[in-house]
Amino acid sequence: VETLEASFGRPGAPGWAGEVGGRVDRFPDGNEVTAAWAWLLAPVVRRPGGSLRLGYAFQSQDADETRFTPAGLYVPYYTPEELVAHSVVVAIARTPGPRWGVYFDGAWAAQAEELAPRADPSGAIVFTEREPTLWRARLRAQGELSPRLALQLGAEHDRAAFFEITRAFVDLTVRFPR
Numbered sequence: 232v233e234t235l236e237a238s239f240g241r242p243g244a245p246g247w248a249g250e251v252g253g254r255v256d257r258f259p260d261g262n263e264v265t266a267a268w269a270w271l272l273a274p275v276v277r278r279p280g281g282s283l284r285l286g287y288a289f290q291s292q293d294a295d296e297t298r299f300t301p302a303g304l305y306v307p308y309y310t311p312e313e314l315v316a317h318s319v320v321v322a323i324a325r326t327p328g329p330r331w332g333v334y335f336d337g338a339w340a341a342q343a344e345e346l347a348p349r350a351d352p353s354g355a356i357v358f359t360e361r362e363p364t365l366w367r368a369r370l371r372a373q374g375e376l377s378p379r380l381a382l383q384l385g386a387e388h389d390r391a392a393f394f395e396i397t398r399a400f401v402d403l404t405v406r407f408p409r
Contacts, residue, residue, distance in 0.1 A: 233257045245282070245324075248272045264294045264310060272322055281325040288318040288338055299348035299356055309393055312346035312358060316365050331374035340365035345392050363392040379406045 238252030249271040256264045270288035277283075294310035322336040340363075347361035371385035383402040389395065 232259070246274045246277065248284070248322075249286075258308065262294060262296050262298070262310070264292065266290070266292045270318075270320060272320060280327060281323070284322040286320040286322075288320045289316070290318070291315045297348055297356060301350035301354045301356065303350065305393065311392060312348065314343070314345040314363075314392055316340040316343040318365070332372070334371045334373075335369065337368040338366060343392075347392075364390065365392065366390050379408075380404070381406075 234254060234256050236252065236254040238250055240250030240252070241248050242250045249269070251269045253267045254265070256266075258264075268288070268290040270286060272284040272286035275283045275285050292311040292314040294312060296310065297312060298305050298308055298310045300306050318338040318340045320336070320338045322334075324332060324334050326332040343363050343365045345361055345363060346358040347363075348356050348358055351357050367387070367389045369385065369387035371383065373381065373383040375381050381404040383404075384400070385402075386397075386399040388397045
């Protein structure tokens with residue numbers, strides 16, 4: 232897959248944060264899937280021990296051609312059709328000390344629409360409007376165990392239009408002296 236992606240923003244900023252971007256994925260069969268997004272987070276509560284930010288996100292995805300089969304599967308890859316979502320976004324940070332922090336962020340699509348494929352009785356693929364339930368939640372804890380050792384634990388769940396992904400991770404970073 233060949234991917235061209237561009238974005239501009241301040242995604243890691245602690246106060247106001249946001250990003251605007253787009254991506255095109257070109258698959259070996261010549262099909263392209265395009266995506267565009269924009270999001271903004273505004274600080275609501277900001278204290279030394281933590282923060283709360285709320286915001287808005289927009290996303291769109293569309294494929295040139297569908298790879299949905301009469302068997303009800305996307306083969307060999309997922310191809311969204313005119314997916315558009317408007318989401319409420321939240322980010323919470325709790326930093327009980329200078330070396331430890333717990334972070335949560337999530338998004339829930341208050342409005343989402345797509346053209347969902349299905350096979351009709353003749354086996355032809357037809358599209359009908361659908362309002363999928365889209366949401367994402369991530370929880371991460373990170374801290375310094377020593378000046379040379381950092382630990383990060385996390386989990387996330389993403390419910391997209393056609394699939395769900397759950398992931399957990401442990402990241403141990405060792406810094407070696409020069």
